[in-house]
Amino acid sequence: AQSVSQHNHHVILSEAASLELGCNYSYGGTVNLFWYVQYPGQHLQLLLKYFSGDPLVKGIKGFEAEFIKSKFSFNLRKPSVQWSDTAEYFCAVNSLNTGNQFYFGTGTSLTVIP
Amino acid sequence: DVKVTQSSRYLVKRTGEKVFLECVQDMDHENMFWYRQDPGLGLRLIYFSYDVKMKEKGDIPEGYSVSREKKERFSLILESASTNQTSMYLCASSSTSGTGLNEQFFGPGTRLTVL
Numbered sequence: 001a002q003s004v005s006q007h008n009h010h011v012i013l014s015e016a017a018s019l020e021l022g023c024n025y026s027y028g029g030t031v032n033l034f035w036y037v038q039y040p041g042q043h044l045q046l047l048l049k050y051f052s053g054d055p056l057v058k059g060i061k062g063f064e065a066e067f068i069k070s071k072f073s074f075n076l077r078k079p080s081v082q083w084s085d086t087a088e089y090f091c092a093v094n095s096l097n098t099g100n101q102f103y104f105g106t107g108t109s110l111t112v113i114p
Numbered sequence: 115d116v117k118v119t120q121s122s123r124y125l126v127k128r129t130g131e132k133v134f135l136e137c138v139q140d141m142d143h144e145n146m147f148w149y150r151q152d153p154g155l156g157l158r159l160i161y162f163s164y165d166v167k168m169k170e171k172g173d174i175p176e177g178y179s180v181s182r183e184k185k186e187r188f189s190l191i192l193e194s195a196s197t198n199q200t201s202m203y204l205c206a207s208s209s210t211s212g213t214g215l216n217e218q219f220f221g222p223g224t225r226l227t228v229l
Contacts, residue, residue, distance in 0.1 A: 009154075032214045044204065044220040051213060090156060094214040101172070102147070102208075102218060106156035 004093050006105035013081050014113050021076040021108050023091030033074040034092040034102075035065055044090065050074065061085070083114045117141075118221040120205050126227045133192040135224050137205030145208045145215060146188035148172075148180060150201040151223070157204065163188055164210075195228045202226075 005024045013019060025031065035047040048059025055067040065076045074091060091105040121136035139146065145164050149157040149172075159172030161180040169180050177199060181189045188207075192199055202225050206218040 030213050032211070032216075034217055036218075036220075043222045044206075044218075046217045046219075049217050051211065092218075096214050101159060101162060101170075102215065104149075104157040106154065 004091055004103045004105040006089075006091055006108050008108045009106070010109045010111070012111045012113065015083055016080050017112075019076070019078040019081045019085070019110070021089055021091075021110070023074045023076065023105060025072050025074070025091075025093045025103070027072075027093055027095050027097055027103075029095055029097045031093055031095040033065075033067060034094075035059065035063070035074070035076050036090045036092060038088045038090070038107075040087065047076070047089070081110075081112050083112045086110060086112045118205055118207055118219050120203075120221040120224050122224050123222060124225050124227075126229065127192075127195050128229055129196060131192075131195050131228075133195050133226065133228075135190040135192075135203055135205075135226070137188045137190070137207075137221055138186055139188075139205075139207040139219070140186065141207060141209070141219065142185065143207035143209050143219075144185075145210065146182065147206045147208075147218065148178075148188065148190045149204045149206065150174070150199075151204055152201050160190065192226075195226075197228050200226060200228045 033050040036044045058064045089108045092102045094102045118139045147162040148160045163182040179191045205221040208218045209216045
């Protein structure tokens with residue numbers, strides 16, 4: 001079945017540590033890729049997106065993600081996390097092959113310890 | 115500033131009641147979506163609509179219906195609420211790009227409790 005996988009369900013880091021959250025998808029063809037973040041008590045908002053071009057995309061708050069087509073991956077990274085990055089992170093995929101739908105991973109809960 | 119609004123932040127209903135959740139977007143987006151969000155399960159698509167009066171089932175449509183009479187408004191209806199429909203309900207909208215859909219904009223969510 002086509003899917004989006006986020007293998008890290010819960011990550012705990014100390015401030016200033018580096019972050020990498022994995023996202024793999026199983027859809028073929030051209031894909032649009034997204035990372036969303038949900039801070040405690042807030043609504044989902046876009047961190048970054050990839051449609052085409054440079055596979056390394058930069059988003060808000062120092063986040064970046066790399067699209068590796070051969071690995072069907074779109075991992076999220078941040079060199080140095082802060083306490084305020086504590087949130088839930090969702091990877092999402094959309095393509096013409098999936099119709100007018102987005103497919104979301106199950107999310108990764110990140111806790112940053114001061 | 116783009117906005118997706120949902121009619122209620124918190125709702126408590128009794129089993130068997132008919133429940134209406136309203137969502138309005140002001141971005142003239144063609145596409146609108148209803149999800150439910152449950153811990154450990156992420157976002158699961160209930161229904162979506164790509165045009166007025168058009169609707170498509172998502173992954174978990176059972177027990178739900180939708181209505182889209184105007185472009186900016188997308189309603190989710192629980193015909194007869196049950197306790198297993200206690201959840202956070204999220205509405206989203208997006209426009210269409212050449213390669214699929216542009217990013218979704220989400221509302222604040224409605225936390226529904228069915229007693």
